[in-house]
Amino acid sequence: MTAAGLVATTLGAQAGTTDELVPAAQAAPVGEDDGAGCPVPDARPASTSLLPDPFTKLDGTRVSTTSDWRCRRAEIRELAERSVYGQKPGKPDSVTGTVSRTGITVNVTHQGRSSSFTAGVELPSGSGPFPAVVVYGGLGADTSTIKAAGAAVISYDPFAVGREGTARNNKQGAFYSVYGSQSSTGLLAAWAWGVSRIIDVVEQSGGTVLTADATGVTGCSRYGKGAFVAGAFDQRIALTMPIESGSGGVGAFRSIAGESGAQPLSSAYSEQPWLGDAFGSFTGNPSGLPVDTHEIVGMIAPRGLLVMDNPHIDWLGARSGSVAALGGAEVYKALGAGGNISYWSDVRDGTHCAVRSEWRAPLQQNIQKFLLKTGNAAGTFRIAPSKSGNLSEWRNWQTPALTDDGTSGGTAEGTTTGTTTGTTTGTTTGTTGGSTGGTDGACTAGYRTVATWSGGFQGEVTVRNNGTGTLDGWTVGMTLAPGQAIASIWNGRNTGTSGTVTVRNAAWNGTLAPGGTAAFGFTATGSSSTAPGAVTCTGP
Structure with a gap:
């Protein structure tokens, strides 16, 4: 069987x-x-x-x-x-x-x-x-x-x-x-x-x-x-x-x-x-x-x-x-x-x-x-x-920013869209503050910790186009603390898994209109007590 x-x-x-x-x-x-x-x-x-x-x-x-x-x-x-x-x-x-x-x-x-x-x-x-x-x-x-x-x-x-x-x-x-x-x-x-x-x-x-x-x-x-x-x-x-x-x-x-x-x-x-x-x-x-x-x-x-x-x-x-x-x-x-x-x-x-x-x-x-x-x-x-x-x-499409006109195609009690933190039996889920890195005038990268657990955490980096023209590609640099290592990543392509890590846009999310944003997520092993530092964004 x-x-x-x-x-x-x-x-x-x-x-x-x-x-x-x-x-x-x-x-x-x-x-x-x-x-x-x-x-x-x-x-x-x-x-x-x-x-x-x-x-x-x-x-x-x-x-x-x-x-x-x-x-x-x-x-x-x-x-x-x-x-x-x-x-x-x-x-x-x-x-x-x-x-x-x-x-x-x-x-x-x-x-x-x-x-x-x-x-x-x-x-x-x-x-x-x-x-x-x-x-x-x-x-x-x-x-x-x-x-x-x-x-x-x-x-x-x-x-x-x-x-x-x-x-x-x-x-x-x-x-x-x-x-x-x-x-x-x-x-x-x-x-x-x-x-x-x-x-x-x-x-x-x-x-x-x-x-x-x-x-x-x-x-x-x-x-x-x-x-x-x-x-x-x-x-x-x-x-x-x-x-x-x-x-x-x-x-x-x-x-x-x-x-x-x-x-x-x-x-x-x-x-x-x-x-x-x-x-x-x-x-x-x-x-x-x-x-x-x-x-x-x-x-x-x-x-x-x-x-x-x-x-x-x-x-x-x-x-x-x-x-x-x-x-x-x-x-x-x-x-x-x-x-x-x-x-x-x-x-x-x-x-x-x-x-x-x-x-x-x-x-x-x-x-x-x-x-x-x-x-x-x-x-x-x-x-x-x-x-x-x-x-x-697996995708060549982008996620739209939908206009909220009062309905979301169903109801969900307890919907959370803001910052939430909760802890149960050693597992913490929610959002904690991180570091917001520098910019070369074209884009800015901001980091947040989404969830933590014993021996690991989940992070998210949001890239924003600060320029007045279309941004055609972006690269994020960040430094992981000693003992931290990326285990999985989505919506981005990484070079390196520990120490200094570079993440470039995926094929579908590199083009950003003025004020537009894109995000990639990752899970990492190691302590979550120190957020990744020196999070920066550069254009093409």
């Missing part, structure tokens, strides 16, 4: 004593897809070996305001359904069910067909009502940490909704009982549909046990793929936490195709019918895909996203995971929600789907921020040096 297929144990969902039956609701739930009414042209972008520009609409124009993102997101969603996952239908004609302190029942009827399934509920201490995290297959983020943080656990058996081990023309489970065994929709979208129906029932339950506006989702391995898709396709999910999702999950398809040892796209497609039937025509030609997973990451923005990866198993394609996360983070930044995304692959234990101490603090922080709405820790990127992707190698 493949590494991505190591975990196949199904958690039998448990239904406890039921409460009063929830009445049927015919209207589509507000928030599942706020772009449902957007017209999507019958077009597709040109084939490209680079990551497609998430900010260029199908009519060729670029997103310029935060409200533009709503319909651009609708385009990405439809392209992803057509080419990657298959269609995830909206709310059926009727969804009824019950919510108790021990279980959830879901009953669905649509166009004369019916199905049902159940999920277990485990509550934390306290009287509630509680936010909840849907855990795929009993395997996701540590449930003891989830409950200790104050959130309930919904134990979801995805195989009850879409079974593995079936032929593509004979798919089985609650989803396919309604939409047909020959549906071209893959299991990941079917499983995501099941999560949405659970949320429907929670919304209808009156909020006496579980709150309707604070739901998270998590899973590992194949279930990590499922959690990622669920979070992308239902905007009611406030926090998405995929773990070691591998090929067909977070990892960028174009990057996976060339990442040594990563599960090939053809294998991910054939191992189980996870992906939609249409994806089969792209397994040998990822350049032809009209979307890639950095745009699926962007579909989650500005809501909470914590991606956890394993760099020790090549099959899981962690380098491609970092590429997708870095690319999707550009959407978060454009929407003013850069503090709402985290990526963490810098872990010691290489066991697949292990409970890791490094993830306990960010897990707690994200639950507090997005589900309990009591925290404000900013996101962080902890990329393992051995599996560090370079975004500048």
